[in-house]
Amino acid sequence: MQIEAIHATPGYSGFFFDDQRAIKDGARQDGFTYDGEPVTDGFDEIRQAGETIVVDVELADRTVHRGDCAAVQYSGAGGRDPLFTAAEYAPVVEGPVAEALVGRDATDFLDNAELLEELQVEGDRLHTAIRYGVSQALLTAAAEARRTTKTDVLADALGAEPATEPVPVFGQSGDDRYTNAEKMFVKGVPVLPHALINSVEKIGRDGETLIEYVEWLVDRSQELGPDGYEPRFHVDVYGMIGELFGAPYDRDEVIDYFAAIEVAAAPYPIQIEGPMDAGGREDQIAAMVELREGLRSAGVDVDIVADEWCNTVEDVRAFVDAEAADFVQVKTPDLGGIHRSGQAVRYCEGTETQAYLGGTCNETETSARACAHVALATNAAQVLAKPGMGFDEGYMIVENEMRRTIARRKRDCTTTETDEITADD
Incomplete structure (x- = not known):
């Protein structure tokens, strides 16, 4: 199943970006926000709204599969990539990233994800948030194209044996x-x-x-x-x-x-x-x-x-x-x-x-x-x-996602075993 297009839509994430160094240095809370000036590059405020890019991977059968680019609350701290803003990075997703992936087979999850890891724009690797979000969409697309779970696609790619009960x-x-x-x-x-x-x-x-x-x-x-x-x-x-x-x-x-x-x-x-x-x-x-x-x-x-x-x-x-x-x-x-x-x-x-x-x-x-x-x-x-x-x-x-997936995998296993018994008969 071929990848036909990749779309990027700016959106909000589930929390906020915080300037960790400013907070550690003693910035005082003012209600939900903080007083003072940010000290980490890229921040306009010590606490500012978290952002995401909603990534849609469109396949040849017109189905659309989603991933969300996201960066950590304390971006730019502890050796991490800089602050992630949707306006800056959405054109990268719809430009160089789309150009590299469109036309590829969606079932080849690991190959597609590794290509994304190696891709460079003006000599620099893609921001971690872009690689994170686009790879989620590639994973979902691969699972749907293969008619299996995302757990199974990942387990195959990693050579792992999936858990049979929810992880703590x-x-x-x-x-x-x-x-x-x-x-x-x-x-x-x-x-x-x-x-x-x-x-x-x-x-x-x-x-x-x-x-x-x-x-x-x-x-x-x-x-x-x-x-x-x-x-x-x-x-x-x-x-x-x-x-x-x-x-x-x-x-x-x-x-x-x-x-x-x-x-x-x-x-x-x-x-x-x-x-x-x-x-x-x-x-x-x-x-x-x-x-x-x-x-x-x-x-x-x-x-x-x-x-x-x-x-x-x-x-x-x-x-x-x-x-x-x-x-x-x-x-x-x-x-x-x-x-x-x-x-x-x-x-x-x-x-x-x-x-x-x-x-x-x-x-x-x-x-x-x-x-x-x-x-x-x-x-x-x-x-x-x-x-x-x-x-x-x-x-x-x-x-719930873990429980839902485990239940589906058990049903799929039962169906497969039943089909095999029927075929033997």
């Missing part, structure tokens, strides 16, 4: 970290709450606010969770532990703080994402290795999760090879083509590092559904509920 979903609370966590407890969400600890105010001058919050999580989970509920806590601190203790920090003090986090979370496991931001990949890996080895030596059972400076497939491999983290976040928009996220998850297989298929609140329902298929195809350790910061919507989208 990780709920994110946004700043409403108490009310949204309570919603998660009531629904029995397996991994939670993210918590968005991105300022001194939220972690506490001495880290006490985070400890108190974790203690509250334990108490409320036991009060509100379903029978037999055993959550795994996952808190993203955006490098604030490193900010708290300064650099160079006293290793024993940091280990003691993690030990206090472990005690606060008991009897449940806890993982801390982005404990520090060392300013570059090699320095970040070295800092994470030192911390992980220190926690092991002290017998502190808190997992650490790589986020900052772990953006591309190559970055993921570097963190995994160095054994720098217990989990790596595969931050889907930052890897470009959606198959690259699958490749990153698969690289973790057989290592000491587990793959957390993440992304951002600033995606769309289309990209979130596509990522649910990556999670199933690779059987990732956990997958992020997205988009948005309201929790319920993102959880519904990702969880």
Whole structure:
């Protein structure tokens, strides 16, 4: 089935773009927005509306298949591509991208997605958001042309065996970290709450606010969770532990703080994402290795999760090879083509590092559904509920897409077995 045309329509994403450095530097919140001037290139405001490009891939049979270009909330930070604006990049999709893909066979998903990865415009690779969104549309087109699921197309492309049950979903609370966590407890969400600890105010001058919050999580989970509920806590601190203790920090003090986090979370496991931001990949890996080895030596059972400076497939491999983290976040928009996220998850297989298929609140329902298929195809350790910061919507989208796909695959398998028996008769 031939690709006939590719169309690009500017739209909105599920959240906002935030200037992370300005926020870390102390920008004060004014209601939902922030006072002050942005410091990261490309930003007009510290918080500005998230954007997307809706990509439509039209096939020869006149069917149209969609993907959404999206970039992370904290664009331009931690080694990521710059701020993504639809007006700037829509002409690239309808120009060089369309020229490269029109006329190709839509069933050749991996070849088409790899061509997109290698494509350059004026000597530069395409923005990660473009590769991400167009590859989603290519995946959907391939699945429809082959009359199968996106999970199966990805599994074939990656040489993977798909999961037979939904992958544990990780709920994110946004700043409403108490009310949204309570919603998660009531629904029995397996991994939670993210918590968005991105300022001194939220972690506490001495880290006490985070400890108190974790203690509250334990108490409320036991009060509100379903029978037999055993959550795994996952808190993203955006490098604030490193900010708290300064650099160079006293290793024993940091280990003691993690030990206090472990005690606060008991009897449940806890993982801390982005404990520090060392300013570059090699320095970040070295800092994470030192911390992980220190926690092991002290017998502190808190997992650490790589986020900052772990953006591309190559970055993921570097963190995994160095054994720098217990989990790596595969931050889907930052890897470009959606198959690259699958490749990153698969690289973790057989290592000491587990793959957390993440992304951002600033995606769309289309990209979130596509990522649910990556999670199933690779059987990732956990997958992020997205988009948005309201929790319920993102959880519904990702969880239901996985359940729907698993049910369809079971029906297809039963139908195939029945057909084979009939043919034998």
